[in-house]
Amino acid sequence: SRSLCARHCRKENPASKFSQRAGNNRDTMRPILLKGHERSITRVKYNYDGDLLFTCSKDAIPCLWFAETGERIGTYNGHQGTVWDLDVNRFSTRVITASADATVKLWKTNTGEIIRDFPHRGPVRGVAWADGSAMFASISDPFVEYEARISIYDVPEDEDPDSYSDEPRLEIPFPKEMGVKATNVVFLNCNEALLVTFDDGSIRLYDPTDGTELEEIQAHEKKINAISFNRQKTMFITSSMDTTAKLYDVVDLEHIKTYKTSNPVNAAVISPTKDHILLGGGQDAMSVTTTSGKQGKFETRFFELVYENEFGSVKGHFGPINALAINPDGGSYASGAEDGYIRLHFFDKSYLDMKDPVPELEVEDDDDVPNQ
Numbered sequence: 001s002r003s004l005c006a007r008h009c010r011k012e013n014p015a016s017k018f019s020q021r022a023g024n025n026r027d028t029m030r031p032i033l034l035k036g037h038e039r040s041i042t043r044v045k046y047n048y049d050g051d052l053l054f055t056c057s058k059d060a061i062p063c064l065w066f067a068e069t070g071e072r073i074g075t076y077n078g079h080q081g082t083v084w085d086l087d088v089n090r091f092s093t094r095v096i097t098a099s100a101d102a103t104v105k106l107w108k109t110n111t112g113e114i115i116r117d118f119p120h121r122g123p124v125r126g127v128a129w130a131d132g133s134a135m136f137a138s139i140s141d142p143f144v145e146y147e148a149r150i151s152i153y154d155v156p157e158d159e160d161p162d163s164y165s166d167e168p169r170l171e172i173p174f175p176k177e178m179g180v181k182a183t184n185v186v187f188l189n190c191n192e193a194l195l196v197t198f199d200d201g202s203i204r205l206y207d208p209t210d211g212t213e214l215e216e217i218q219a220h221e222k223k224i225n226a227i228s229f230n231r232q233k234t235m236f237i238t239s240s241m242d243t244t245a246k247l248y249d250v251v252d253l254e255h256i257k258t259y260k261t262s263n264p265v266n267a268a269v270i271s272p273t274k275d276h277i278l279l280g281g282g283q284d285a286m287s288v289t290t291t292s293g294k295q296g297k298f299e300t301r302f303f304e305l306v307y308e309n310e311f312g313s314v315k316g317h318f319g320p321i322n323a324l325a326i327n328p329d330g331g332s333y334a335s336g337a338e339d340g341y342i343r344l345h346f347f348d349k350s351y352l353d354m355k356d357p358v359p360e361l362e363v364e365d366d367d368d369v370p371n372q
Contacts, residue, residue: 029351031316032070034342036063041336042084043323047092050328052109054095055342056083062097064109067327067334070344076112078105085126085184089133094157096136098124104138106155115161118153118168121146130187130208133157135169137194137208139182148174148181150196152208172211184227186236188250197224201240203253217253219246230270231328237277239265245279247305259303259310266322273330275305275356280321280335300324300335300345304356316343 039058046053046067056062062076062083081100088095088109095107104118104127122143129136134156142148151168155161174180184197193214194206201220206213220240229236235256239245245268247257259268265281282298298320299313319338326333332346 029314029345029348031314031346032344034065034070034072034344035340036065036072036075036342037061037340039082039340040319040338041322041340041342042082043086044325044334044336044342045086045088046325046327046334047088048090048328049092052088052092053325053334053342053344054086054088055323055334055336056086056097057336057340058082060099060101062086062095065342065344067332067344074112076105076107078114079103081123084124087127087129087136089129089157090131091133094133096127096129098127098138100124102140102143104136104153106161116155116164119166120151122148125181125183126185128185128187130191131189132191137185137187139185139196141181142174142176147176150182150185150194150206150211152194170208170211172206183224186227186229189233195227195236197227197238199223201242203238203248205253215253219248219255220244225265226267226323228267228269228324231272235270237268237270239268239279239281241265245277247277257305257308259308261301264320266320267324267335269324269326269333270305271326271330272328277303277305278324278326278333279303280324280337282317282320282338298337300333314345317341 037057037059041057044055051067053065053067060079060081064073079099079101083097083099085098092109095109097105100123102120104124106115120140122140124138124140126139135154138151140149150172152170153168155164180198180200182196183199186195188195191208194208196204201222203217203219205215219238220242222241224238224240226239227236234250237245237247241264243261245259245265259277263281263283265279267280269278279301298317299315301310302312303310317337317339321335321337323336334342334344336342
């Protein structure tokens with residue numbers, strides 16, 4: 001079904017007029033408010049070039065926006081349940097979405113046409129393209145007698161979609177005795193391994209060719225909500241219910257830094273142009289109705305990557321921030337929250353020009369000061 005239809009493109013978006021004014025004056029950080037979803041936001045993601053923004057929510061209808069103006073291009077209609085995750089391939093020609101309706105759908109980006117459905121045995125929590133975009137991985141929850149599992153599907157773009165198999169090329173089941181659910185899945189560089197996070201705070205690496213478990217670390221004390229990589233995929237940051245975000249080296253899974261907050265962290269991203277970390281979260285959604293924005297900590301918090309110090313925050317949402325994404329050019333970021341809104345923020349000149357100060361070393365004795 002063609003859901004990126006002309007009526008969405010013709011429909012005037014009030015945000016687009018405002019964004020044109022804001023776009024010509026970056027001296028003031030004034031966000032564009034995107035209202036295209038009726039329920040909580042679950043994921044926001046920029047494409048590789050940073051000119052498109054993809055969003056999904058519990059309303060089952062993913063949206064596509066222009067990243068510069070905030071104008072909605074259209075929607076992807078077809079799911080019957082919450083869309084938990086999505087991913088766009090390297091050249092933005094195809095999109096995959098993971099839904100609670102126990103399907104993964106493959107879409108044409110520009111038309112919204114469904115290329116293929118991939119049925120699963122339980123709700124699908126995450127999806128990720130492999131390098132080269134010839135295959136993707138999904139993670140699904142246990143359902144009735146079926147176990148949670150990782151599934152890998154072959155979907156070469158140069159082949160007829162009718163030739164794609166409904167059955168995955170590889171499945172990695174998680175026996176119920178393990179008592180864990182996968183929360184995020186990502187292919188590492190050159191598809192060397194599949195990195196999967198779990199609700200018990202662990203991270204595991206799997207061989208995408210035969211499903212062998214390669215390594216396991218205990219990264220957090222509680223559930224890992226999200227994971228995000230830097231542009232080169234040499235570092236990643238995890239966000240957890242244990243109120244911390246942690247920075248890791250990809251090569252040896254070495255823990256580098258920890259960023260501490262007072263509330264659960266739902267999302268964190270690494271700035272591509274500055275040594276900064278952006279964190280989003282807030283009080284548990286069940287308690288939001290009795291909590292003000294100030295008490296609930298519903299702001300995006302900025303940390304120094306190296307020194308772990310919090311140096312600023314951006315407020316605006318009326319519920320916990322569930323998703324964050326930063327533009328590959330480092331000039332803007334998007335946040336999606338429990339309130340159903342996406343806020344598109346363009347960094348002002350003072351932030352883009354700021355220099356990160358180096359904390360002064362405490363000298364305990366004058367004898368320690370080198371001679372001039």
